[in-house]
Amino acid sequence: IRRPPRSTPLYSSAASDVYKRQKLNMSRRIRRTPYTGMVEKHGVSDFTVVNHMLLPKGFKNSVEKDYWHLSKEVQIWDVSCQRQVQISGPDASKLVQRLTPRSITKMETGKCFYIPILNENAGMINDPVLLKLDDDMFWISIADSDILLWAKAYALGLNLNVNIQEPDVYPLAIQGPKSESLMIKVFGEDIKKIKFFNFRIMDFEGTKQVVARSGYSKQDGFEIYFKAYDSHFDTIEMGEKLWKTIWDAGQEFNITPGSVSYTHLTLPTNRYVKISVVAVSLKKKRGWGG
Amino acid sequence: IRRPPRSTPLYSSAASDVYKRQKLNMSRRIRRTPYTGMVEKHGVSDFTVVNHMLLPKGFKNSVEKDYWHLSKEVQIWDVSCQRQVQISGPDASKLVQRLTPRSITKMETGKCFYIPILNENAGMINDPVLLKLDDDMFWISIADSDILLWAKAYALGLNLNVNIQEPDVYPLAIQGPKSESLMIKVFGEDIKKIKFFNFRIMDFEGTKQVVARSGYSKQDGFEIYFKAYDSHFDTIEMGEKLWKTIWDAGQEFNITPGSVSYTHLTLPTNRYVKISVVAVSLKKKRGWGG
Numbered sequence: 001i002r003r004p005p006r007s008t009p010l011y012s013s014a015a016s017d018v019y020k021r022q023k024l025n026m027s028r029r030i031r032r033t034p035y036t037g038m039v040e041k042h043g044v045s046d047f048t049v050v051n052h053m054l055l056p057k058g059f060k061n062s063v064e065k066d067y068w069h070l071s072k073e074v075q076i077w078d079v080s081c082q083r084q085v086q087i088s089g090p091d092a093s094k095l096v097q098r099l100t101p102r103s104i105t106k107m108e109t110g111k112c113f114y115i116p117i118l119n120e121n122a123g124m125i126n127d128p129v130l131l132k133l134d135d136d137m138f139w140i141s142i143a144d145s146d147i148l149l150w151a152k153a154y155a156l157g158l159n160l161n162v163n164i165q166e167p168d169v170y171p172l173a174i175q176g177p178k179s180e181s182l183m184i185k186v187f188g189e190d191i192k193k194i195k196f197f198n199f200r201i202m203d204f205e206g207t208k209q210v211v212a213r214s215g216y217s218k219q220d221g222f223e224i225y226f227k228a229y230d231s232h233f234d235t236i237e238m239g240e241k242l243w244k245t246i247w248d249a250g251q252e253f254n255i256t257p258g259s260v261s262y263t264h265l266t267l268p269t270n271r272y273v274k275i276s277v278v279a280v281s282l283k284k285k286r287g288w289g290g
Numbered sequence: 291i292r293r294p295p296r297s298t299p300l301y302s303s304a305a306s307d308v309y310k311r312q313k314l315n316m317s318r319r320i321r322r323t324p325y326t327g328m329v330e331k332h333g334v335s336d337f338t339v340v341n342h343m344l345l346p347k348g349f350k351n352s353v354e355k356d357y358w359h360l361s362k363e364v365q366i367w368d369v370s371c372q373r374q375v376q377i378s379g380p381d382a383s384k385l386v387q388r389l390t391p392r393s394i395t396k397m398e399t400g401k402c403f404y405i406p407i408l409n410e411n412a413g414m415i416n417d418p419v420l421l422k423l424d425d426d427m428f429w430i431s432i433a434d435s436d437i438l439l440w441a442k443a444y445a446l447g448l449n450l451n452v453n454i455q456e457p458d459v460y461p462l463a464i465q466g467p468k469s470e471s472l473m474i475k476v477f478g479e480d481i482k483k484i485k486f487f488n489f490r491i492m493d494f495e496g497t498k499q500v501v502a503r504s505g506y507s508k509q510d511g512f513e514i515y516f517k518a519y520d521s522h523f524d525t526i527e528m529g530e531k532l533w534k535t536i537w538d539a540g541q542e543f544n545i546t547p548g549s550v551s552y553t554h555l556t557l558p559t560n561r562y563v564k565i566s567v568v569a570v571s572l573k574k575k576r577g578w579g580g
């Protein structure tokens with residue numbers, strides 16, 4: 001494969017800082033989330049685009065102030081752009097194993113695995129978290145590339161008996177050292193039983209929700225894979241109810257809105273560097289779901 | 291397949307207009323193009339994101355003024371985000387035919403075909419233009435979804451003998467009724483020989499460039515599939531040279547920078563409506579590459 005020339009302008013350069021007035025248009029092409037209205041009310045200053053969906057990039061606080069807040073308190077992040085690729089059916093585990101070099105043979109239901117997804121040249125095209133919901137049902141919680149298309153086309157070519165779709169799941173992250181106390185207040189004492197990179201099915205307003213102990217900050221954190229049940233609720237109404245419930249319960253813990261990333265999420269094109277850093281640091285720390 | 295509830299907030303709603311101050315961050319995750327520096331100098335007011343790359347959305351003029359200019363004069367558009375999926379090798383045509391229901395059996399080298407790309411349920415996942423460069427070499431000039439991943443995974447599953455990559459090609463569109471006069475000035479009289487939805491290999495500064503008569507405005511237009519040859523040129527330097535050459539030559543034709551789209555490009559999620567409108571209108575008009 002021919003490498004792009006070193007000068008290929010793949011990413012925004014410092015030169016763009018001169019032109020701060022040119023920002024990205026919040027185009028109707030870009031998908032909103034059930035929480036977008038809430039983050040707007042909280043004074044979001046910027047968005048970026050991940051998986052054709054809005055990702056809040058910052059609020060009123062400076063990055064530094066935000067960092068120290070996250071390391072001591074608790075934050076709520078709209079990470080709906082971490083779309084789920086749901087793979088189900090008789091050949092589900094067979095397909096998932098074809099997608100990643102990490103063995104899922106001994107993976108149990110209720111576990112989260114951090115799995116690299118490689119292309120035909122062993123180049124990284126995504127670094128998602130895999131959730132095993134059942135023996136024949138997985139969610140792949142993806143970074144920024146259309147793994148829905150990758151998985152579907154792979155299955156088509158292999159003629160596998162699977163069903164693949166993007167369900168109406170909008171992850172919400174609760175991050176920081178006070179996240180456990182907050183989550184207990186909302187979901188009950190069973191939150192304590194969730195180990196790192198494991199999930200449990202928890203009740204919220206009569207609906208079953210996947211809640212995992214996972215995320216980006218080392219001081220503890222959770223991701224609620226909020227699923228909209230159209231038979232019961234309006235998606236935005238339900239999402240805002242979840243946000244508000246957590247927000248209200250979080251007042252005593254000094255909750256603020258935050259952002260998953262001031263730097264990068266993996267793209268098909270920046271696949272080589274970040275991943276190894278994350279992998280090593282997480283693996284050293286806590287077993288990394290294995 | 292379960293349909294998302296009607297209220298699923300897939301796109302920006304009118305509500306977001308209240309919060310005009312929140313714009314998308316021109317994140318370093320989002321790829322620049324060789325022309326981004328030029329469009330910034332021309333006073334671009336907004337960008338959106340297509341295929342993880344910047345797409346200029348507007349300049350100083352109002353949409354209405356811009357429309358009338360385009361219908362009478364000539365414009366230059368940075369459409370680099372129309373990334374090419376290059377499929378080559380012995381099984382190239384076999385794979386391309388698997389991607390679309392439109393027959394390519396009689397397609398000749400030098401032709402452009404507008405091809406819907408469908409998923410396993412016949413849902414539209416992209417509506418690109420296919421260029422046949424040779425019997426075993428195609429470019430698929432894509433709308434906004436990672437067809438690179440779709441094509442690669444399909445080929446992997448089918449175990450086809452193909453090479454698939456995203457080459458360093460950055461399309462530049464010259465649109466409007468005066469585009470032919472301008473293109474002749476830059477590339478020579480052979481421009482006249484290019485019929486609608488055909489392309490020719492033209493010379494620019496000693497490099498071979500694919501030039502097609504195609505695009506979005508009915509008053510005529512061209513797309514230069516500018517390819518960066520790293521053995522010869524710095525990508526940005528070469529891209530800016532192309533832009534400047536056209537810009538200077540276009541002064542007598544009252545050239546302005548423009549934008550491909552004030553509304554939509556196809557996403558995996560808005561696949562049903564726009565396409566039929568475009569298809570019918572183009573097909574009625576000029577044979578549409580067939």
